[in-house]
Amino acid sequence: MALRAAHEAAATQHYPQAALYVVATPIGNLADIGLRALHVLQLVDAVACEDTRHTQSLLRAYGLERPGAQLMAAHQHNEAEAAQTVLARLQQGQRVAYVSDAGTPALSDPGARLVAAARAGGFAVVPLPGASSVTTALSVAGIADDAAFVFMGFLPSKAGERDAAVQALEADPRAVVLLEAPHRIEALARALAALGARPVTVGRELTKQFEEIATVAAQELPSWLAAQATRTRGEFALVVHPAPAQAAPQEDLRVLKLLLPELPLKTAVRLAAEITGQPRNALYAQALRLKPQQDEEAGEN
Template sequence: MNSFSKGALYVVATPIGNLDDLSRRAMDTLAQADLIAAEDTRHSVRLLDHIGVRVPLVSLHEHNETSRIERIRQALDDGQRVALISDAGTPLISDPGYRLVQALREADYTVIPIPGPSALITALSAAGLPTERFLFEGFLPAKSSGRRQRLSDVVELPVTIVLYESPHRIRQLLEDIEIVFGERHLVVARELTKTFETFLQGTASTLLARMMDDPDQMRGEFVVMMAPAPEKAPADSGQIDGDQLLSSLLEEGVGVKQSASVATRILGGRKSDWYQRAQAIKDGGFCN
């Protein structure tokens, strides 16, 4: 492969499920690498066995990435060809590799992308949601309070919001989306490119009900996509309804700022005004 340069790092996208999605260029790159830096070497061995590649492996994950930089730099200085792969998909996209690539770029090493599968793009391409503008938030915080805060930060954006989630927290994520996003349209993709690939669509509450009825729908890795924020309703909604909405949100443990964001989206008006009203209700008063 004449175009395969020595002393370069190759960032190689690998399949997210179906091994046949590995491109010919990616196969050639892995076969001619002198060293492969893999997120989990035990996992990557299965892919390499599938394509008949025997190349030395070194682990590179979130806990040891910084300490591996010098090891990779030395290999490149020795003229070796190093491939970086993650467990699935494109490295650096909610996967390790950013600190390595940043360090090598700053030191003027050659870094070459070998494009291929990405759960983010795969899900968006078949979701039926607007794709001219979207915001990728990756994995949200593990704690509900942190998730709700991040969700409230993006709830009013006129773009498709894309998240990743694990099977262990998909139910909790949807519960938080229901509180912050209300009846917003969602598309949830799971097991992409695998045998049980599924796209579910509806509101967070309907998807929660579907998963509770069929626990198999909570298996696998998830891409969760929310439709862009709708146009705001006129700001002349009734005062009592607004207070009832804020009171309900606060009783559910939603923060003042998040409650104000939800009220603004549903009822219109200024977020600062709703914030003051929510704070007054929380403090036990009433804002006239």
């Protein structure tokens, strides 16, 4: 039924030959596969993948099992070499799909070097969007829909480097998406505790049977993990919420009040940032609040 639905929904689209298809696969729940992904996985001549046994099992679950000769391993240790094998097939006019073990390839997964090699060789690269732990975690974090975010993936495993990364993160006002493995989650939680009251949404085993999602203060992360033994099991996606906006110091306000009557708003903000060293976005927000007040005062005069 699913394969027929996939064919009916997707077969009318053009699928060029001599193309690499980058296919997102479920991050845990097999039902999260896309219809176009199913159609392409039927259509292609070969599938390059992070782990051939894992991918064969995935294909078998959808009734798409392939002969071993049509599966090619392309993981972080052999991706450059595997890319040459894929390019040889593309040169023959074949369609090749690439899947990682879970989620969207090239996001903390292999695939980027393969894509770059295909593009450098002049071949089409076709993305098939789908499951991603990054967007899944963001969608349930409850941060403002206009908030900027940055994806940092896995922080360094060495304690000193990890602490330095958290210090840099602390200075970043944007939301930050992190990934972590179960054997390192407690160390990450201890490092993130330095962020104090800044909220962190933890997504554990997203889309799977024992999925757990919670938002806690960063300083409470270690105790939250320790509260239940199961909380250190599974794969993690975490969203460090944006840093709360801070009021500009009095000196910053004084500079803005002097510049705004004389200059366009954006120019005043740019100069105020250069004079005070404060972030331009914070000064811009202050300027937007000050400008109507100053315009009103000017009108009365």
